[in-house]
Amino acid sequence: MGLEEVAGRVKECRKCPLFRNRTQAVPGEGPEDARVLFIGEAPGREEDLSGKPFVGRAGKLLTELLEDAGLKRNRVFITSVIKCRPPDNRLPKRDETNACYPYLKEQIRILKPDIIVLLGNTAIKTVVGLNGITKLHGKVIIKEKENYLPMFHPAAGVRNRKLIPLMKEDMEGLSRHLIKLGAC
Ligand code: URA
Ligand code: SF4
Secondary structure, three states: OOHHHHHHHHHHOOOOHHHHHOOOOOOOEOOOOOOEEEEEOOOOHHHHHHOOOOOOHHHHHHHHHHHHOOOOHHHOEEEEOOOOOOHHHOOOOHHHHHHHHHHHHHHHHHHOOOEEEEEHHHHHHHHHOOOOHHHHOOOOEEEOOEEEEEEOOHHHHHHOHHHHHHHHHHHHHHHHHHHHHOOO
16 A cells, blocks of 8 residues: 555545544645654644645644754655544544554555654654653654654644744754754
């Protein structure tokens, strides 16, 4: 299976009740040869309307942080744990995460990224089973030979501008890490 096929399945998926309220599912976007994968929580309003990940205010901040650190948004792959918008942007439920996670796993298997950036607590909890972004952000975690980097979710920076300097530092750390790997 390729990324296109995963996206096709997501768009038709009815494995959890979130399909009922979606305008469009949001499988994620980016090139097949991306070396970095960003994982958020779930689509918000703008994403649900457009079918594209991180296009609202949080997405604008993510794009700015990437570009300020010398990274190009169109060279990374961006998706979320959950592919359909939860009502009123509530946290995804366990059953929804369990139903949706296989799509993310398949995307990881296909992309084989050098590093996986976990944006916020939902992604950290779901993917590496840890809690506490405040302590975990900015430090690489190696688990089963995979490299993970927890970062604050951009929506947290939109709500609390005081986090932005920390978010910038973490993104610069990512950029240095990629240079070391020869990945950018
Ligand atoms: N927040 C997410 O986690 N994902 C999006 O696509 C948009 C906002
Ligand atoms: Fe399917 Fe995931 Fe959408 Fe639920 S959230 S319907 S599991 S794609």
